[in-house]
Amino acid sequence: MSEQDQAAGLRKWANLQRQQQQAEGAVDVAAAEPVPEPEQASPFLTPKTTAVEAPTMLAPPKPKIPLVVVGLPGSGAVHVNKVKARLGQWSALGRNWAGNPDDWDIRIVMAETSDLAQLREQYSRWALWISSDADTFAVMFRTLRQLHERGGPRRLLALHEPHLPRQGLLNNLREAADYYLNMELLVLAR
Secondary structure (H helix, E strand, O other), rough: HHHHHHHHHHHHHHHHHHHHHHHHHHHOOOOOOOOOOOOOOOOOOOOOOOOOHHHHHHOOOOOOOEEEOOOOOOOOOHHHHHHHHHHHHHOOOOHHHHHHHHHHOOOEEEOOOHHHHHHHHHHHOOOEEEEEOOOOOHHHHHHHHHHOOOOOOOOEEEEEEOOOHHHHHHHHHHHHHHHHHHOOOEOOOO
8 A cells, every 4th residue: 555545544534533522522511411530430330432433444556557568769757658648548438448547557668678588477468659650660560570589479459649540550560460470469440
């Protein structure tokens, strides 16, 4: 549980305690009977006990879903936000699997990395970021070939800009990955 969630839970609990104490302290004076001090209490009377509410337990944060993304030129927060924005667009289109973009743990990986086989064993969800510039096909096919040669995943989601049509670049890339590299590139229809 994060520190922020714990602090919020403690504040909520403390507020409930204050409200309960104020409610107990605000007694109707006309209906109230005098209560003797604890030292002078009669042995025949049992003190009124109040149950102390346990702090409200917040559900633990849902674990984030790891998504390894290749094909981006770097690994900064700008690229992570770009991927999350695309997942958010798919979610807005009603793609339930995309969920909330903040539910994803985006991990940017370079195709040249030497430990792709270990990463493939560790993570099951992979994506290829496909941009829309003039050299995209050559760059993306080279990335897929590097993944193939270094023991990377055999199935990837095509993450692309929303205006990129399926005919042309996306289909050509999907077919080349399948035919030459025996890799599945999942291209989602609009």
